Amino acid sequence: xxxxxxxxxxxxxxxxxxxxxxxxxxxxxxxxxxxxxxxxxxxxxxxxxxxxxxxxxxxxxxxxxxxxxxxxxxxxxxxxxxxxxxxxxxxxxxxxxxxxxxxxxxxxxxxxxxxxxxxxxxxxxxxxxxxxxxxxxxxxxxxxxxxxxxxxxxxxxxxxxxxxxxxxxxxxxxxxxxxxxxxxxxxxxxxxxxxxxxxxxxxxxxxxxxxxxxxxxxxxxxxxxxxxxxxxxxxxxxxxxxxxxxxxxxxxxxxxxxxxxxxxxxxxxxxxxxxxxxxxxxxxxxxxxxxxxxxxxxxxxxxxxxxxxxxxxxxxxxxxxxxxxxxxxxxxxxxxxxxxxxxxxxxxxxxxxxx
Amino acid sequence: xxxxxxxxxxxxxxxxxxxxxxxxxxxxxxxxxxxxxxxxxxxxxxxxxxxxxxxxxxxxxxxxxxxxxxxxxxxxxxxxxxxxxxxxxxxxxxxxxxxxxxxxxxxxxxxxxxxxxxxxxxxxxxxxxxxxxxxxxxxxxxxxxxxxxxxxxxxxxxxxxxxxxxxxxxxxxxxxxxxxxxxxxxxxxxxxxxxxxxxxxxxxxxxxxxxxxxxxxxxxxxxxxxxxxxxxxxxxxxxxxxxxxxxxxxxxxxxxxxxxxxxxxxxxxxxxxx
Numbered sequence: 277x278x279x280x281x282x283x284x285x286x287x288x289x290x291x292x293x294x295x296x297x298x299x300x301x302x303x304x305x306x307x308x309x310x311x312x313x314x315x316x317x318x319x320x321x322x323x324x325x326x327x328x329x330x331x332x333x334x335x336x337x338x339x340x341x342x343x344x345x346x347x348x349x350x351x352x353x354x355x356x357x358x359x360x361x362x363x364x365x366x367x368x369x370x371x372x373x374x375x376x377x378x379x380x381x382x383x384x385x386x387x388x389x390x391x392x393x394x395x396x397x398x399x400x401x402x403x404x405x406x407x408x409x410x411x412x413x414x415x416x417x418x419x420x421x422x423x424x425x426x427x428x429x430x431x432x433x434x435x436x437x438x439x440x441x442x443x444x445x446x447x448x449x450x451x452x453x454x455x456x457x458x459x460x461x462x463x464x465x466x467x468x469x470x471x472x473x474x475x476x477x478x479x480x481x482x483x484x485x486x487x488x489x490x491x492x493x494x495x496x497x498x499x500x501x502x503x504x505x506x507x508x509x510x511x512x513x514x515x516x517x518x519x520x521x522x523x524x525x526x527x528x529x530x531x532x533x534x535x536x537x538x539x540x541x542x543x544x545x546x547x548x549x550x551x552x553x554x555x556x557x558x559x560x561x562x563x564x565x566x567x568x569x570x571x572x573x574x575x576x577x578x579x580x581x582x583x584x585x586x587x588x589x590x591x592x593x594x595x596x597x598x599x600x601x602x603x604x605x606x607x608x609x610x611x612x613x614x615x616x617x618x619x620x621x622x623x624x625x626x627x628x629x630x631x
Numbered sequence: 632x633x634x635x636x637x638x639x640x641x642x643x644x645x646x647x648x649x650x651x652x653x654x655x656x657x658x659x660x661x662x663x664x665x666x667x668x669x670x671x672x673x674x675x676x677x678x679x680x681x682x683x684x685x686x687x688x689x690x691x692x693x694x695x696x697x698x699x700x701x702x703x704x705x706x707x708x709x710x711x712x713x714x715x716x717x718x719x720x721x722x723x724x725x726x727x728x729x730x731x732x733x734x735x736x737x738x739x740x741x742x743x744x745x746x747x748x749x750x751x752x753x754x755x756x757x758x759x760x761x762x763x764x765x766x767x768x769x770x771x772x773x774x775x776x777x778x779x780x781x782x783x784x785x786x787x788x789x790x791x792x793x794x795x796x797x798x799x800x801x802x803x804x805x806x807x808x809x810x811x812x813x814x815x816x817x818x819x820x821x822x823x824x825x826x827x828x829x830x831x832x833x834x835x836x837x838x839x840x841x842x843x844x845x846x847x848x849x850x851x852x853x854x855x856x857x858x859x860x861x862x863x864x865x866x867x868x869x870x871x872x873x874x875x876x877x878x879x880x881x882x883x884x885x886x887x888x889x890x891x892x893x894x895x896x897x898x899x900x901x902x903x904x905x
Contacts, residue, residue, distance in 0.1 A: 343868070345867070345868040345869070345870075346867050346868065348870060349866070349867065349870035352870065443750070443767075449853045451868070485854065488852075488854065489750075489770060489852060490852025490854060491853035492852070492853070499749075502749075502751060503751055504749055504750060504751050618869070619871075622868070622869045626684050626856070626861070626864070627684055629853070629854075629856045630683075630684040630687050630688055630856040
């Protein structure tokens with residue numbers, strides 16, 4: 277009796293071990309259409325995903341990343357295959373150069389006509405011919421400050437080095453944004469590979485470190501709303517949202533210039549559901565959908581038709597969401613700096629962080 | 632011995648598990664750690680620990696782990712003594728209370744401390760309401776040590792409690808009969824008998840403290856780089872798996888040392904409460 281019980285038990289356990297993975301992977305029905313989306317955290321109105329499924333019957337499996345640098349190795353290693361990803365300009369350039377992206381079939385994305393021409397033109401800088409990417413959001417990097425916690429109007433990156441604000445400063449915890457601030461303050465390009473300029477920027481960041489409360493990415497928003505810090509480096513898209521929550525906050529593009537960025541939808545080469553991915557991109561370019569996303573995430577939309585649909589005039593003509601870029605000097609877009617350039621920046625950043 | 636065969640069969644799931652999630656990953660760590668980007672054999676990744684940034688982060692991690700282990704020890708030992716001395720139904724309840732927070736996700740608990748310790752956070756609001764001086768430890772090494780102690784204290788209490796509560800009361804009575812005062816009983820009887828628990832507790836606090844990157848990232852405001860953070864960033868940010876694995880091998884040396892020490896003192900496996 278005992279023996280047969282043992283035998284049954286063993287059989288059951290072995291069967292469980294062997295079938296669990298099969299069950300887990302095999303739970304999507306054979307003919308079910310899916311699209312695997314990999315996007316920034318809190319970068320879409322979740323209702324849009326549901327309405328996309330309702331309209332097309334394609335199920336969305338949605339993952340999030342925090343920085344471009346975190347996203348890249350996952351896609352490169354092929355650890356997970358996604359169908360649509362939303363990287364930034366310089367990362368798209370890197371992915372194109374490393375042959376990770378598939379050319380888009382614009383016959384499946386007719387709604388591209390709603391995207392403003394100037395955004396497609398500036399995309400050419402990292403994606404010549406607009407072959408691989410469709411702009412989703414754009415913006416600047418600037419300073420968000422709390423009017424009640426600072427003494428003077430702020431217009432320069434140099435305030436991030438002001439001893440007065442020790443412990444009240446939030447810096448971006450991503451290598452390119454941190455170095456951009458220091459390089460711009462010194463009047464250098466944010467895409468420099470010059471050793472002396474980078475060394476100077478590194479020294480500057482080390483000098484700044486005792487004044488910094490924390491290096492953060494997404495948390496800058498909540499900390500500024502909660503009056504946890506006086507000054508923070510932030511993406512312009514977060515500014516409108518934070519102002520809604522805390523009217524004391526003000527966003528400014530520093531006079532030394534800053535980074536203008538575009539995040540665009542791309543399809544990786546190893547995508548399993550390319551047509552679904554194109555349907556997804558096309559859906560995102562629909563004016564009412566782009567508007568819905570804009571209302572939810574408040575990041576500037578390159579969708580001209582969607583901008584026309586914005587009801588509040590002060591938002592439609594907001595200097596934060598839709599700044600007239602010709603008024604600012606020294607604006608730049610990040611470029612991919614090559615594997616060696618990446619390592620150079622990463623090593624310098626590590627030195628700053630370990631100080 | 633027919634039953635042996637069945638035991639072997641029963642252990643099959645564990646063996647499959649161990650191979651898939653312990654052996655294969657370990658082999659991969661050694662493969663990546665001892666090769667360069669082109670797959671050629673090299674010690675460069677391991678020797679990279681001598682780079683000032685890496686060495687400093689390892690040194691800092693060792694110091695912080697040591698501090699948190701010592702504090703955990705000082706907090707847990709008296710508590711374990713009290714608990715095992717109670718000999719009532721309540722001691723189980725109190726042990727249960729210490730384990731209770733572990734039912735909640737480790738990340739959430741650490742994130743909660745982030746909110747509690749903030750300059751404008753809950754604790755400081757209460758303190759300033761009571762006109763007491765406020766606490767400014769968030770984003771400092773002190774906050775990291777605090778987070779380590781909070782998260783790993785149960786791992787110190789349980790093995791100690793387990794060992795001390797198993798000490799035969801007759802041994803203690805005998806000590807008293809022979810004229811030992813309470814202090815002598817503690818230092819010459821209880822302490823030596825609880826060594827396996829002490830060693831096991833030290834390992835279970837020291838190893839996770841040494842390797843953590845979550846606590847230092849969340850409570851240190853990304854300003855303090857421990858060796859765990861360096862390794863994590865090599866994998867996630869810099870996509871340099873070779874260097875990340877090389878540094879992991881260095882870290883493994885320290886973990887193996889503490890495991891060897893454990894196995895010397897804890898031959899009976901008495902301290903393994905969990």
